[in-house]
Amino acid sequence: MPTENNRTGERNVAAIERAADVLFLFANSDNQTLGVTEISSTLDISKAVVHRILASLRDRGLVALDEESRRYSLGPAVLVLADAYLDGIDQRSIAAAAMRRLCTATNETVTMSVLTGGRRVYVDQVTPPMEVKMTVQVGASYPLHAGASSKAFLAFESPEVRDQVLSGDLPAVTSETITSRSDLERELAEVRTRGWAVSLGERESGAGSVAAPVFDQGDVPVMVLSVCGPVERFRDRVEEVAGLLLTTTEELSRQFGHREPSPAGH
Amino acid sequence: MPTENNRTGERNVAAIERAADVLFLFANSDNQTLGVTEISSTLDISKAVVHRILASLRDRGLVALDEESRRYSLGPAVLVLADAYLDGIDQRSIAAAAMRRLCTATNETVTMSVLTGGRRVYVDQVTPPMEVKMTVQVGASYPLHAGASSKAFLAFESPEVRDQVLSGDLPAVTSETITSRSDLERELAEVRTRGWAVSLGERESGAGSVAAPVFDQGDVPVMVLSVCGPVERFRDRVEEVAGLLLTTTEELSRQFGHREPSPAGH
DNA sequence: GGTGTCTGTTCCGCAGAGCGGAACGCTATT
DNA sequence: AATAGCGTTCCGCTCTGCGGAACAGACACC
Numbered sequence: 001m002p003t004e005n006n007r008t009g010e011r012n013v014a015a016i017e018r019a020a021d022v023l024f025l026f027a028n029s030d031n032q033t034l035g036v037t038e039i040s041s042t043l044d045i046s047k048a049v050v051h052r053i054l055a056s057l058r059d060r061g062l063v064a065l066d067e068e069s070r071r072y073s074l075g076p077a078v079l080v081l082a083d084a085y086l087d088g089i090d091q092r093s094i095a096a097a098a099m100r101r102l103c104t105a106t107n108e109t110v111t112m113s114v115l116t117g118g119r120r121v122y123v124d125q126v127t128p129p130m131e132v133k134m135t136v137q138v139g140a141s142y143p144l145h146a147g148a149s150s151k152a153f154l155a156f157e158s159p160e161v162r163d164q165v166l167s168g169d170l171p172a173v174t175s176e177t178i179t180s181r182s183d184l185e186r187e188l189a190e191v192r193t194r195g196w197a198v199s200l201g202e203r204e205s206g207a208g209s210v211a212a213p214v215f216d217q218g219d220v221p222v223m224v225l226s227v228c229g230p231v232e233r234f235r236d237r238v239e240e241v242a243g244l245l246l247t248t249t250e251e252l253s254r255q256f257g258h259r260e261p262s263p264a265g266h
Numbered sequence: 267m268p269t270e271n272n273r274t275g276e277r278n279v280a281a282i283e284r285a286a287d288v289l290f291l292f293a294n295s296d297n298q299t300l301g302v303t304e305i306s307s308t309l310d311i312s313k314a315v316v317h318r319i320l321a322s323l324r325d326r327g328l329v330a331l332d333e334e335s336r337r338y339s340l341g342p343a344v345l346v347l348a349d350a351y352l353d354g355i356d357q358r359s360i361a362a363a364a365m366r367r368l369c370t371a372t373n374e375t376v377t378m379s380v381l382t383g384g385r386r387v388y389v390d391q392v393t394p395p396m397e398v399k400m401t402v403q404v405g406a407s408y409p410l411h412a413g414a415s416s417k418a419f420l421a422f423e424s425p426e427v428r429d430q431v432l433s434g435d436l437p438a439v440t441s442e443t444i445t446s447r448s449d450l451e452r453e454l455a456e457v458r459t460r461g462w463a464v465s466l467g468e469r470e471s472g473a474g475s476v477a478a479p480v481f482d483q484g485d486v487p488v489m490v491l492s493v494c495g496p497v498e499r500f501r502d503r504v505e506e507v508a509g510l511l512l513t514t515t516e517e518l519s520r521q522f523g524h525r526e527p528s529p530a531g532h
Numbered sequence: 533g534g535t536g537t538c539t540g541t542t543c544c545g546c547a548g549a550g551c552g553g554a555a556c557g558c559t560a561t562t
Numbered sequence: 563a564a565t566a567g568c569g570t571t572c573c574g575c576t577c578t579g580c581g582g583a584a585c586a587g588a589c590a591c592c
Contacts, residue, residue: 012322013550015281015579020326024343027350036540046581051541056278060286061383070540070588074351076382077290079389082348083405084293085340116342117327123345139349279579281550302569312552317570336569 018045019053023062026074033071082139089114091223092124095214095252099126099225102248106241108229109134113149114222115157116141118165120150123223134207134229145184146173147203148196148211149226155191156213156221162188176201196242200231208234210241212249215258222256225249284311285319289328292340299337348405355380357489358390361480361518365392365491368514372507374495375400379415381423382407384431386416386490400473400495411450412439413469414477415492421457422479422487428454442467462508466497474500476507478515481524488522491515 021043026034029042036054040047054072057063061077086092095112103110103126112124119141127133144150144157144165154162170179176199178184191197196212203209209228213221225248227241228234234241287309292300295308302320306313320338323329327343352358361378369376369392378390385407393399410416410423410431420428436445442465444450457463462478469475475494479487491514493507494500500507 012325013281013285013318014322015279015549016285016319016322017325019279019282019285020323020328023347024326026354027346032350032354032356037538047540048542048581049579052279052579053282056282057286059278059283060290062286073354074347076351076380076387076389078344078347078351079387079405080293080382080385080407081289081340081344083403083407084298085342085344086405088292088298088339090298114342116346119346121342121345123342137349139345139352141346141349281578303567313569314552314571315550318550 015053018043018049019057022050022053022057023074023078026063026072033066033069033073035071039072086123086138089123091214091256094255095223095225096124096126098248098252099124102126102225102227102244103128105244106227108227108233108241109136111136111149111226111228113153113224113226115153118161119143120153120224132230136228142203143171143173145170146177146199148199148209148228149224150203151188151191151197151199152211152213152224152226153221155188155197156215156219173203174201174205176205178202194242195246198238198242200235206231208238210234210238210245212242212245214249214252214256216253217257219258225252281319284309284315285323288316288319288323289340289344292329292338299332299335299339301337305338352389352404355389357480357522360521361489361491362390362392364514364518365390368392368491368493368510369394371510372493374493374499374507375402377402377415377492377494379419379490379492380488381419384427385409386419389489398496402494408469409437409439411436412443412465414463414465414475414494415490416469417454417457417463417465418477418479418490418492419487421454421463422481422485439469440467440471442471444468460508461512464504464508466501472497474504476500476504476511478508478511480515480518480522482519483523485524491518 022039025039025042026032036047036050039045040050043050045053054063054065058065058072058075061075063072064075065072091114092112099110099112107128107130109125109127111122113120114123115121120143121141122136122138125136125138127135142150144154154165166181166184170181170184171177172179178187196210198210200208207228208231209226211224211226213224216222225245227245288305291305291308292298302313302316305311306316309316311319320329320331324331324338324341327341329338330341331338357380358378365376365378373394373396375394376392377388379386380389381387386409387407388402388404391402391404393401408416410420420431432447432450436447436450437443438445444453462476464476466474473494474497475492477490477492479490482488491511493511
């Protein structure tokens, strides 16, 4: 039996999934440009096929070819998709006003993250009018074990997802990252009982953050909001910020149809 | 002979191009979500195939399915690609310093655009620290006939590309948009001789902009920089801004290997 | 300037992936 | 009940596209 490459059990089109894998290889690899052979050996697809996939993607502008070096890179068309995606998430517009208010109340940057492919991606942010403030990269993705937003997701995810992350590697992103499985489990249990997560430099040195999820009808977190900024400004006001944050996320959860006012209640 | 759907004459994979077309349909359509039948009839692909394409794309996070409404939308994974793409364009880092300087000198927003699939896409911007300023949406795409940046591209594109745009529709984006072919041709000729383009509200009402291309070794424009802001602040200083802009783009063109100091010379 | 070793690209015949018409289950609407 | 729309699934035949191998350049080494 050949290796199954599709995650769902559906009747899929292998060529499309391979093409997607090629695209993500550009995103995950350290190099910005890739050659045919490199892709072929990494993904274990024959050179001929890789070449045809690239030709097709190139045809649609999703990858670009540098004629000189004969090396491939992502094409500008991916921006068009990203722009359309960002326009489309109604969570963004629903939460925008609440995020601005939270930003004004705390005087710190407020971010929104969603989950994709086992990682967390920033989809929006509101920054305060201050000289020294934190800015995140919308579109950047991070693993689920490091940082407040990631922990907020992980704590409220299904046990299966949680197990999968916990049983994998927990690489140290900074010197403060929690890298032991048991420590992280204890931390996540605590996040669940109090309803929010905190990180002081676990994902980015010098950055402090408090994060809490917004739920929909089920108990599935649809997104996580975080308040983040320079760690020195954060250390002494974690509780205060967490209170403001929870007020915001609970109100949003209600808007998304979540019933059960206190997620901390048994 | 069935309709040819690939633009290049290469040996491509039809399934991948169809999948890409589905993705772009999300970006181009007015609705944020699409149903199987809708996609099927718009792209003239059988429902069964559309369904399988969507299953595959969903598997990789490129589209998302709202279980309730059974409607599809773009997925968060497109953000990951866009983020990687933006990291990858070295034009951005090369031009970043020059753009900041131009922004400081003019006290207006400076943007960078590239060409993709017959449209223009913003890939970067630098904004001045002012209360009233212009902000563009990085990733947003526009047609090639409206606005200063678009005209700057079109004027220096190959005659074939220019002809293709000029012989198509020239829809009015605002009341100021040039919609007559002959008017636009005259305008483009002028842009070519003086080296820069100007628009007062052609693409966005109330927005003024001056734009000029940066060339590589050949005479192909690799990107277009624009200085843009509220039209009232622009009307009286077009020439002044154009001078500063040209100094910047000519310096950048030299960095990209362009020889021929005055593109206006015969 | 041969000779070797990398690239990326093209060729072509065989095999099985995936196309598509039709059937199926749903949910609304009448 | 009946109709009409949707998304999903089925299955047999067909033609796409897989992949080993050959090819064409670009370097590097001696």
